[in-house]
Amino acid sequence: MSADLSRLSLNTATTKALTLEEAVDVAARAGLGAVGLWRDRVAEAGLERAAAVVREAGLRVSSLCRGGFLTAVDADGQRAALEDNRAAIVEAATLGTRELVMVVGGLPACPEPGRAARPDGDRDLVATRQRVADRIGELVPVAAEHDVRLVLEPMNPIFAADRGVLSTLEQSLDLAADFPAETVGVVVDTYHVWWDPKLESQIARAGAEGRLAGYQVCDWVLPLADDSLLSRGYMGDGYVDFPTITRWVAEAGYTGDVEVEIFNQAVWDTPGDEVVTTMADRYQRLVHPYL
């Protein structure tokens, strides 16, 4: 079978050990159409050089990961978050992608991701979510000016305390509804939303509203890794029903790239070419036929 990998994108988080140049090289040689870039790899390479490397390899940038962490209570924290996100917007524009993925941040009571709560910390989830909406509102004009879209990422509730207080696609679309579809969108990451009872209807809604800005695939594997952030796997290794979810995404009118973003120590310890071969094989079997 001749592989059609033109919509497959390698997110650099999947090949954490590789430099941006190496990841782009691996993706291009495998015949992929795009790469999803994390800002750390872009910074290492230098922004202009990163843009040139991808362009010269003939690849698209499917998204830039990530903006966000917008939940600070204090003025200094809010100012710093806005400044960092303004920089991310400029980076996305320079790299030639419209899609800036937003991981919105956790509760103030969380001293750092994955750690115990501060006993006296703020656990007000309703207010925290409102601050996210407020900050998004402040960033929308900046994003619009640079023709970049803030792509809200609902995260698995396992991360609600420490990484992302947006937990469902419905909630993310409700937040987005106050803003233009070309400036605030959503991404469907199977790892985060596979369990959602309203997933089919909310993917359809995202499509109908013109906000379906990305589709990221990786699997929910058990047992959970010691570091739960790393508990992701290749499509087919876990519990996600990729044919069904992919069909919903396709029926919603999505024609963009499909990013593979796997945080997994064993994957990181595997040579890049081998990783891309495996993910392309799984994509061909479990995702592409349903697109």
Place this chain on the structure above:
Amino acid sequence: MSADLSRLSLNTATTKALTLEEAVDVAARAGLGAVGLWRDRVAEAGLERAAAVVREAGLRVSSLCRGGFLTAVDADGQRAALEDNRAAIVEAATLGTRELVMVVGGLPACPEPGRAARPDGDRDLVATRQRVADRIGELVPVAAEHDVRLVLEPMNPIFAADRGVLSTLEQSLDLAADFPAETVGVVVDTYHVWWDPKLESQIARAGAEGRLAGYQVCDWVLPLADDSLLSRGYMGDGYVDFPTITRWVAEAGYTGDVEVEIFNQAVWDTPGDEVVTTMADRYQRLVHPYL
């Protein structure tokens, strides 16, 4: 301050090392009003004797845990599940509680809770959820006959693959809607639902529909324990906003018991009296004032 623990209930899963008699004794001496019983402890004591022990201690049984595991695809598996749940219904009635908590079960692809998926296993979440609804429908007449309520427990999506495909209160209430409120209810367990963007509105809905059958409290703590099932803590040790959620439960008209159900190895390794003292203290500070 004089403690009012009349609505506080010790779930026997919190004091796993204790026999049913020991747990009842600890709860009664501390002045609690009720105990929540797991079937394993009841079986060890013997059903009639368990009922007598609780009654003679002057306690209520706030709930029986648990029925469920209704997701089998094959006829034998479905028959076995119905038989087991019929037995649980009879046990609940004999113990003098109306509330049988239902953990509905995970995907067929899951060989056992917490384990890797079967490569060729069934990952159809939509169909699995439909089977849960079908089995509940078959159990409703049995429950009604014994004046027992099947109490659907939405579970944190961390358990969607292997333990409970009901993931939100809204989904559980949608399922319950086909049946009488006195026979199918829902329980709010803070560990499972604290992150839900629609929690306030769905708790209110549960109250308005007469289906709010239980309130279980424990905290979401980080970092997650190696066994994620055991990653729960005393109220106040994690990220849950107990005053807010308790207020929502109270405003929904809930007047029942508040069960503390903590799966945690360190808690299990602590003497029972000490555990109950700590949970009573946290209840007094974080829950009771908002009831």
